[in-house]
Amino acid sequence: MPKLARWYIQTALLYLALGTLLGAVILWNKGLPIAGAWRTLAAHIALVTWGWLLLLTLGVAYWILPCWGQERRRVWLAGAAYISLNVALWLVALAPWLRAAWPNAAGGALQAVACLAFALHAWPRVRKSAYGV
Ligand code: HEM
Secondary structure, eight states, X not given: OOHHHHHHHHHHHHHHHHHHHHHHHHHHHHHSOOTTGGGXXXXXXXXXXXXXXXXXXXXXXXXXXXXXTTXXXXXXXXXXXXXXXXXXXXXXXXXXXXXXXXXXXXXXXXXXXXXXXHHHHHGGGSSOOTTOO
């Protein structure tokens, strides 16, 4: 498995653990209140959707889509998507503490850039493999 795919998938697993922990905190808070628990809802949602589900999907796609022999082309686009998605995730997750509109706006814009970058990387790889399947 290539290094970038490992980064994607290991980060996704970390975010699953962190997102589930925050989900448990919010759930606990419904029975026994914890100060500030609801403020973590944005982080919970970002961690389990963009962080867990999307990073896992993109990591597996980066690994498994057909290559050119051993070569993956335009790897920098998949790397840029990884960095942008991580920066975006933390901007959105921390937005409730930053008390400003720009982190959500910047996070959304970065998420769009990341999705476009990954799509540009992956599009030419959606084809028959070298083995004809
Ligand atoms: C892949 C797994 C998960 C996904 C995609 C997910 C997604 C979401 C989303 C989208 C919301 C917002 C719902 C809304 O605003 O109406 C939410 C809220 C919540 N999640 Fe999760 N979640 C996941 C796992 C978990 C886990 C494991 C827990 C608990 C241990 C949890 C606990 C909660 C709680 C307590 C809320 C707040 C519900 C409310 O508004 O009353 N989530 N989750």
